[in-house]
Amino acid sequence: MWRYIGRKLFVYLLTFVIAVTINWMIPRFMPGDPVRSMLSRASVGNPEALQRMNDYYTGVFGLDTPLHEQYLAFWAGLLRGDLGVSVMLFPQPVLDIIMRSVPYTLGLLLPAILLSWIVGNRIGAFAARKKLLDNTILPVGYILTAMPYMWLALLLAWSLGIVAGVLPTAGGYAPSLRPEFSWLFISSLISHWFLPFLSMFIVALGGWAIGMRNMIIYELEADYSNYLQALGAPTRLIRRYAFRNAMLPQITGLAVQLGTVLSGALLTEIVFNYPGLGTLILQALNNRDFFVLQGTFLFVVVGVLIANFIIDIVYVLVDPRTRVQMTGGAA
Amino acid sequence: MRSLRLPAALAALTLAVTACAGGGGGNGEGSGEYPRNETLYTTGTAWGPPANWNPFMQGQYAVGTVGLAYEPLFLFDPNTSEYVPWLAESDSWPEENVHEIVLREGITWTDGEAFDSADVVSTLEIGQFGSVPFSNLWNFIESVEAVDAQTVRVTFSESRPQEWMNWVYSHPIAPEHIWGEKTEEQIMSDVNEDPVGTGPYVYESHTDERLVWERNDDWWGTAALDYEMKPRYIVDLVNASNDVTLGMLQQGQVDLSNNFLPGIDQIINGNETITSFYDGPPYMQPANTAWLVPNTTKEPLNDPAFRQALAHSIDMQQIIEGPYSNLVEAANPTGLLPLWDDYIDHELVEEEGFSYDADEAVAILEDAGYQDQDGDGFVETPDGDPIALTLEVPAGWTDWMEASNVIAANAQAVGINIEAQTPEFDLLVDNRNSGEFDLIINNERQASNTPWTYYDYLFQLPINEQQTTVNFGRYENEEVWSLVEQLAAVPADDVEAAAEITSQIQEIQLAELPAIPLWYNGMWSQANNTYWTNWPSEAEGAPKSAATLWNGWWQLGAITTLATIEPAGE
Numbered sequence: 001m002w003r004y005i006g007r008k009l010f011v012y013l014l015t016f017v018i019a020v021t022i023n024w025m026i027p028r029f030m031p032g033d034p035v036r037s038m039l040s041r042a043s044v045g046n047p048e049a050l051q052r053m054n055d056y057y058t059g060v061f062g063l064d065t066p067l068h069e070q071y072l073a074f075w076a077g078l079l080r081g082d083l084g085v086s087v088m089l090f091p092q093p094v095l096d097i098i099m100r101s102v103p104y105t106l107g108l109l110l111p112a113i114l115l116s117w118i119v120g121n122r123i124g125a126f127a128a129r130k131k132l133l134d135n136t137i138l139p140v141g142y143i144l145t146a147m148p149y150m151w152l153a154l155l156l157a158w159s160l161g162i163v164a165g166v167l168p169t170a171g172g173y174a175p176s177l178r179p180e181f182s183w184l185f186i187s188s189l190i191s192h193w194f195l196p197f198l199s200m201f202i203v204a205l206g207g208w209a210i211g212m213r214n215m216i217i218y219e220l221e222a223d224y225s226n227y228l229q230a231l232g233a234p235t236r237l238i239r240r241y242a243f244r245n246a247m248l249p250q251i252t253g254l255a256v257q258l259g260t261v262l263s264g265a266l267l268t269e270i271v272f273n274y275p276g277l278g279t280l281i282l283q284a285l286n287n288r289d290f291f292v293l294q295g296t297f298l299f300v301v302v303g304v305l306i307a308n309f310i311i312d313i314v315y316v317l318v319d320p321r322t323r324v325q326m327t328g329g330a331a
Numbered sequence: 332m333r334s335l336r337l338p339a340a341l342a343a344l345t346l347a348v349t350a351c352a353g354g355g356g357g358n359g360e361g362s363g364e365y366p367r368n369e370t371l372y373t374t375g376t377a378w379g380p381p382a383n384w385n386p387f388m389q390g391q392y393a394v395g396t397v398g399l400a401y402e403p404l405f406l407f408d409p410n411t412s413e414y415v416p417w418l419a420e421s422d423s424w425p426e427e428n429v430h431e432i433v434l435r436e437g438i439t440w441t442d443g444e445a446f447d448s449a450d451v452v453s454t455l456e457i458g459q460f461g462s463v464p465f466s467n468l469w470n471f472i473e474s475v476e477a478v479d480a481q482t483v484r485v486t487f488s489e490s491r492p493q494e495w496m497n498w499v500y501s502h503p504i505a506p507e508h509i510w511g512e513k514t515e516e517q518i519m520s521d522v523n524e525d526p527v528g529t530g531p532y533v534y535e536s537h538t539d540e541r542l543v544w545e546r547n548d549d550w551w552g553t554a555a556l557d558y559e560m561k562p563r564y565i566v567d568l569v570n571a572s573n574d575v576t577l578g579m580l581q582q583g584q585v586d587l588s589n590n591f592l593p594g595i596d597q598i599i600n601g602n603e604t605i606t607s608f609y610d611g612p613p614y615m616q617p618a619n620t621a622w623l624v625p626n627t628t629k630e631p632l633n634d635p636a637f638r639q640a641l642a643h644s645i646d647m648q649q650i651i652e653g654p655y656s657n658l659v660e661a662a663n664p665t666g667l668l669p670l671w672d673d674y675i676d677h678e679l680v681e682e683e684g685f686s687y688d689a690d691e692a693v694a695i696l697e698d699a700g701y702q703d704q705d706g707d708g709f710v711e712t713p714d715g716d717p718i719a720l721t722l723e724v725p726a727g728w729t730d731w732m733e734a735s736n737v738i739a740a741n742a743q744a745v746g747i748n749i750e751a752q753t754p755e756f757d758l759l760v761d762n763r764n765s766g767e768f769d770l771i772i773n774n775e776r777q778a779s780n781t782p783w784t785y786y787d788y789l790f791q792l793p794i795n796e797q798q799t800t801v802n803f804g805r806y807e808n809e810e811v812w813s814l815v816e817q818l819a820a821v822p823a824d825d826v827e828a829a830a831e832i833t834s835q836i837q838e839i840q841l842a843e844l845p846a847i848p849l850w851y852n853g854m855w856s857q858a859n860n861t862y863w864t865n866w867p868s869e870a871e872g873a874p875k876s877a878a879t880l881w882n883g884w885w886q887l888g889a890i891t892t893l894a895t896i897e898p899a900g901e
Contacts, residue, residue: 088379170575273571287379
């Protein structure tokens with residue numbers, strides 16, 4: 001068991017180091033100088049003044065040292081939790097900016113992923129039992145899962161937001177409110193959260209439902225199901241066994257899907273101008289703020305790695321076979 | 332039926348959320364809500380979260396820092412071409428190189444200190460730090476002194492009233508008791524989150540998505556100028572995507588949008604509550620000129636005849652009706668904005684100005700020896716070298732990308748091989764500044780008090796290794812530059828003398844075409860009249876000031892728009 005976790009940890013650590021290195025390289029080997037583009041916005045006429053401002057800010061961002069020193073400094077900063085200083089929000093630390101956006105993204109992602117997974121599995125399992133439901137849910141599920149996140153988001157924003165006018169289409173809360181702990185503000189938060197959540201929920205739902213339906217049909221035709229049936233076990237019991245077995249590939253699927261769901265979430269945020277990491281990435285891109293970009297990507301990578309790790313452990317706990325195999329292997 | 336419990340719960344949640352979204356739109360003056368009928372919602376200026384309120388960090392300060400909080404001595408009214416006394420009460424030129432400015436009495440900073448001549452002197456002296464963007468003023472200022480509490484005397488070593496007056500109206504005065512003691516480094520990195528200014532608004536709060544200004548009820552202008560700022564709060568939202576902005580504007584969540592919104596013409600035509608300055612094309616007032624800038628150090632773009640042929644080959648109407656669907660107008664061949672009409676030599680333009688004429692373009696190419704010798708459909712240089720030029724516009728600037736495709740196709744039609752390219756903005760700026768490009772489109776110079784700013788942009792010498800703000804085409808012509816310098820020395824109110832010089836400049840400009848004026852980029856401004864009405868428009872009796880929050884436009888009269896708009900339903 002511990003050897004399994006240890007091995008997994010090593011793989012994740014390696015992935016992390018590679019991800020950080022690539023992450024560090026991207027802004028530094030991309031064309032264009034972040035400091036100069038920041039200064040070009042100031043439209044300074046005097047070339048001497050521009051040179052002095054350039055030198056000053058290059059020093060501030062630590063871009064004047066040799067590359068290997070920059071790389072080591074980046075790791076040192078990373079371990080201290082220091083991701084550098086933002087260009088667009090100079091002189092705010094990148095970490096502060098990201099931490100302001102993270103709650104919004106997590107608030108969207110976690111409910112959307114978990115609820116769609118749970119509900120999708122239930123619907124799928126349900127559909128596998130009833131011909132009529134199967135005939136309706138299956139095609140709907142295929143359409144939903146084939147839908148790009150962004151497109152559904154636009155569709156929802158247009159229909160429920162602009163045409164029906166029931167739900168707000170942009171922002172994290174109404175611009176007429178001051179952030180505070182009041183019913184008015186919280187209800188505004190919820191109503192602004194709902195459409196982005198719904199669009200992610202719906203797209204993810206279809207995939208899980210189809211997967212589950214197929215798995216249940218497969219399991220119900222497996223030998224053990226037939227055997228149980230022959231023994232005269234109640235259908236309820238057989239279905240429960242089938243459901244538990246069908247869950248396992250779905251858990252693996254969750255780990256595999258995380259990355260897709262996450263990028264979908266980033267796009268959805270942009271459509272709804274929701275103040276999470278996706279919108280932050282767009283703003284950072286618009287302002288050539290490589291330091292914020294770098295920090296955000298790092299955050300996303302770490303998040304996906306942690307989530308995968310958790311799923312790995314959950315898998316061991318849920319599936320007795322892996323557990324037995326592992327303890328057997330260790331002995 | 333166990334498995335239906337969750338979907339049912341979700342459905343219930345949907346209903347609940349919809350219900351509270353419906354109820355949340357109330358208009359009460361609750362503690363946590365900006366009252367809708369006293370709040371102006373704007374967007375279109377901020378491209379990133381508000382970062383600082385430092386009036387010296389030009390181009391980076393938050394929307395309204397200069398204009399709402401910090402104010403200049405004068406405004407410049409582009410409709411009348413007059414300087415409007417603002418913090419100053421009057422000014423005079425006792426000698427040709429001495430400018431005396433008398434300040435208004437009774438103005439205070441928002442922290443209660445009195446505003447006086449020491450503040451003006453200290454602000455100008457901060458410009459002696461090399462990294463302050465207006466430090467070039469000290470190339471021609473000899474001294475600045477406070478004669479008494481209300482009078483400032485500026486003595487020039489070299490008389491450049493046009494350039495000086497540009498500073499006077501475009502740059503604000505900062506309080507000496509706060510900024511006077513700071514070091515250069517402090518000045519250039521101070522976030523200054525609660526700015527102490529003299530202006531009609533004070534900082535209220537901000538998040539990454541918006542910035543809120545609250546009216547300063549003790550503002551001097553209410554008594555002195557009879558300007559009553561109607562909105563109690565101004566909430567400026569950071570730019571979202573075009574779709575989001577369009578949606579918010581139509582839903583009345585945004586009162587004024589200063590974004591370029593493709594297709595806005597259809598909405599203005601179809602929706603009574605959405606208005607812009609003109610009811611029909613071009614809908615918007617012109618804000619600046621978009622130029623096609625050739626790199627005049629490269630062959631064959633260093634040949635005026637070749638540039639002429641290129642200018643004649645561009646079918647501007649196709650660009651205006653295509654990518655812009657009539658939201659812009661073709662520029663005058665001199666490139667000067669309509670507000671500078673007095674400075675345009677119309678007779679000369681009639682004779683020498685270019686216009687779209689493909690046959691003429693072909694004829695000019697032939698006369699100058701550009702011929703298609705190898706039969707590939709494109710001309711070669713007189714020496715027989717093939718010509719392959721690129722036209723760069725920033726990736727993602729969709730209107731310019733489409734326009735550049737039209738220009739390339741037009742040029743190819745007369746035999747000039749131009750290919751449109753869309754590098755990243757950063758890369759383009761690098762290429763542009765270091766002179767490693769063939770052709771670019773640029774519109775960085777805005778409307779101002781004097782056409783001198785445009786000629787400075789076109790002709791400034793000497794050429795540096797990096798050309799960061801002006802003369803991107805690296806056009807070198809001592810004769811015309813000395814004319815531009817003469818123009819800078821013309822007294823600010825002497826339009827006739829200035830027009831005489833601009834006519835001479837235009838003669839050279841139209842013959843040489845160092846840059847080809849394309850169209851007037853609009854001052855994108857569309858308003859929703861549900862909560863605020865009486866927006867500036869062409870209609871008789873309506874205000875004519877600019878309705879925009881863009882930096883630099885407050886000083887061109889946009890600040891008065893806040894006093895002339897009216898709450899709806901009163």
